[in-house]
Amino acid sequence: DQQVKQNSPSLSVQEGRISILNCDYTNSMFDYFLWYKKYPAEGPTFLISISSIKDKNEDGRFTVFLNKSAKHLSLHIVPSQPGDSAVYFCAARGAGGSNYKLTFGKGTLLTVNP
Amino acid sequence: DAGVIQSPRHEVTEMGQEVTLRCKPISGHDYLFWYRQTMMRGLELLIYFNNNVPIDDSGMPEDRFSAKMPNASFSTLKIQPSEPRDSAVYFCASSLAGGWGGYTFGSGTRLTVV
Numbered sequence: 001d002q003q004v005k006q007n008s009p010s011l012s013v014q015e016g017r018i019s020i021l022n023c024d025y026t027n028s029m030f031d032y033f034l035w036y037k038k039y040p041a042e043g044p045t046f047l048i049s050i051s052s053i054k055d056k057n058e059d060g061r062f063t064v065f066l067n068k069s070a071k072h073l074s075l076h077i078v079p080s081q082p083g084d085s086a087v088y089f090c091a092a093r094g095a096g097g098s099n100y101k102l103t104f105g106k107g108t109l110l111t112v113n114p
Numbered sequence: 115d116a117g118v119i120q121s122p123r124h125e126v127t128e129m130g131q132e133v134t135l136r137c138k139p140i141s142g143h144d145y146l147f148w149y150r151q152t153m154m155r156g157l158e159l160l161i162y163f164n165n166n167v168p169i170d171d172s173g174m175p176e177d178r179f180s181a182k183m184p185n186a187s188f189s190t191l192k193i194q195p196s197e198p199r200d201s202a203v204y205f206c207a208s209s210l211a212g213g214w215g216g217y218t219f220g221s222g223t224r225l226t227v228v
Binding site: 034036041042043044045046049089091100101102103104105106107 | 118170
């Protein structure tokens with residue numbers, strides 16, 4: 001029972017273009033969503049997050065969009081750079097003030113070609 | 115701060131042997147998480163602690179797995195006896211309650227059971 005799904009195992013884009021990574025979730029109790037980036041032989045690192053009360057959050061080249069009715073979020077990277085090549089994980093946190101448990105998707109491997 | 119420190123980075127062991135993975139969280143963080151990453155299942159939460167107390171161990175796959183946090187600066191994940199299907203990358207992460215910016219992960223321990 002996968003509550004957070006990233007249906008695209010991989011994505012390849014040209015440098016300078018937009019990268020769009022998608023994530024779907026099934027648990028309507030999730031109230032906070034995050035994206036992590038992971039390079040080989042390293043742990044995931046936090047990239048950007050969004051609360052369920054918002055529909056967009058922007059940080060430099062990275063923007064996360066949340067569509068609660070569709071239980072869907074996406075990460076946009078504009079413009080994409082070769083250094084962005086990594087595995088991107090979508091994660092969601094359950095509701096409740098003391099619930100800090102994150103459920104992760106399986107990840108999408110992004111390759112940005114020079 | 116040196117971040118979350120895990121040891122060893124790589125572990126190769128024979129089936130049936132005991133394996134102990136170690137983690138030092140970021141000083142001051144009051145939550146500690148153990149995750150396992152495999153190709154099939156992605157990042158799975160095994161167990162997490164709050165203020166050194168285990169809160170949720172529902173992800174621990176079997177009785178062969180155990181985790182302890184004897185103090186705020188150290189945690190272990192033990193597998194006894196190990197099996198080939200335990201081969202995976204095991205990540206430790208820590209976080210601070212409140213003002214939530216997600217977890218900080220260690221670099222992981224790659225476990226191979228032959």
